[in-house]
Amino acid sequence: MNAHDRNQMKELLKEALPPIAADAEPERDLWPAVLRRLDEDAVAPRREISFSMPWFDWALLGGLAAFAVSFPATIPVFLYYL
Amino acid sequence: MPYGSSLVTSGVLHRFREGDLDAFEALFREHQRFVFGWVLRMVRNPATAEELTVETFWRIHRARERFQPDRPFAPWARRIATRAALDWLRAQRPEVELTAEMASALPSASTGDPGIAAEIRSKAALAFARLPPSLRAAAVLAVVEEQPHKEIAAALGITVGAVKLRVFRALRLLRKDLEQQGITP
Numbered sequence: 001m002n003a004h005d006r007n008q009m010k011e012l013l014k015e016a017l018p019p020i021a022a023d024a025e026p027e028r029d030l031w032p033a034v035l036r037r038l039d040e041d042a043v044a045p046r047r048e049i050s051f052s053m054p055w056f057d058w059a060l061l062g063g064l065a066a067f068a069v070s071f072p073a074t075i076p077v078f079l080y081y082l
Numbered sequence: 083m084p085y086g087s088s089l090v091t092s093g094v095l096h097r098f099r100e101g102d103l104d105a106f107e108a109l110f111r112e113h114q115r116f117v118f119g120w121v122l123r124m125v126r127n128p129a130t131a132e133e134l135t136v137e138t139f140w141r142i143h144r145a146r147e148r149f150q151p152d153r154p155f156a157p158w159a160r161r162i163a164t165r166a167a168l169d170w171l172r173a174q175r176p177e178v179e180l181t182a183e184m185a186s187a188l189p190s191a192s193t194g195d196p197g198i199a200a201e202i203r204s205k206a207a208l209a210f211a212r213l214p215p216s217l218r219a220a221a222v223l224a225v226v227e228e229q230p231h232k233e234i235a236a237a238l239g240i241t242v243g244a245v246k247l248r249v250f251r252a253l254r255l256l257r258k259d260l261e262q263q264g265i266t267p
Contacts, residue, residue, distance in 0.1 A: 001254050009253040010225045012260075015199075016206035017226045020123050025115045026132050030139075033132075034110060037140045 095151035106146075109155060110139055116156065117163045120237075123227045124167040124219050134170055138163040157236055164219070164237040171215035202265055209259035213252055220245050221252035 001009075068075055097105035117138050122131035141162050142149075149158060210218065220238065223229045224245060235242045260266070 001250075001257060005257065006250070006253055009257050012202070012206050013210065013221065013225050013253075013256065016203040016210065017126065017222060019226055019228070020119065020126075022119075024119045024122055024128075026118050026135060027128065028132070030114055030118075030132060030136055031107065031110060033136045034139045034143075037136055038143060041140070041144075 092151060095149070095155060099146050099149050099151055101146065106143055109142075113156060113159050114139070117159055120160055121163050121167045123223060123229075124164070125170060126222075130170065134163070134166050138166045141166060160233075160237045161239060168215055168219055171218065205263055205265055206256070206260060209256050209263070212259060213255055217248050217252040217255065220248035221256075224249045225253075 068078070094105045094108050098109055114135060118131055118135045121134045121138065122128060125131055125134065138159070142159055145162065149155070210221075213221070216238075220234060223234045223237075224231060231242045231245045235245045238245065240248075
């Protein structure tokens with residue numbers, strides 16, 4: 001794409017998306033909304049950092065553990081193929 | 083008073099960092115219009131820009147301990163606002179209401195066939211909405227809003243060269259998309 005094409009695309013973009021007025025401002029006072037948000041944050045219980053894993057991963061892990069306990073001799077073979 | 087000539091003293095910035103709500107309100111009152119305007123330029127929707135302004139100041143409050151009071155507040159706030167707007171853009175599906183609103187807000191054509199020109203502009207707006215958010219943000223701020231590349235780079239946390247590259251890629255992808263729709267700008 002050469003400079004001429006770029007300028008054409010810029011002009012088209014400016015026509016498609018008219019610039020926002022320099023004096024744009026919110027229609028309402030947003031401070032009460034900010035305070036509400038801060039209050040919600042203070043009231044909401046802090047989420048515990050949890051280690052979430054889907055159930056089938058736990059099932060697979062459990063199966064592997066059971067297999068390793070039942071047949072301990074297979075552990076080195078397992079480790080070899082990891 | 084032009085933006086940047088701050089009424090907020092260094093003491094207010096220090097108190098804000100320590101969690102003083104009055105100091106935070108003073109900063110909010112001084113910067114909310116600027117933050118709203120910046121976010122609006124990125125998301126092109128006043129109601130969303132209001133929500134994101136609230137989100138930005140909430141993030142600012144949450145991150146206050148990382149703020150360095152000896153540095154200016156405005157660029158820091160703009161960077162947080164940019165991240166909030168980018169998060170919102172990433173969460174949106176392209177071609178949803180945003181573009182419909184864009185298309186309806188388009189000014190009427192001044193030359194040629196108004197119907198055809200409006201259709202091209204509408205398709206260009208739709209194609210623009212399909213661009214990746216990071217390219218969209220750089221292009222709209224640099225090309226449409228004509229913001230200095232240095233400020234865009236600081237807000238996006240990238241270099242000026244990277245801003246230019248993103249704008250170039252955005253324009254190239256936009257052209258390609260329009261060509262696929264049978265429109266040769």
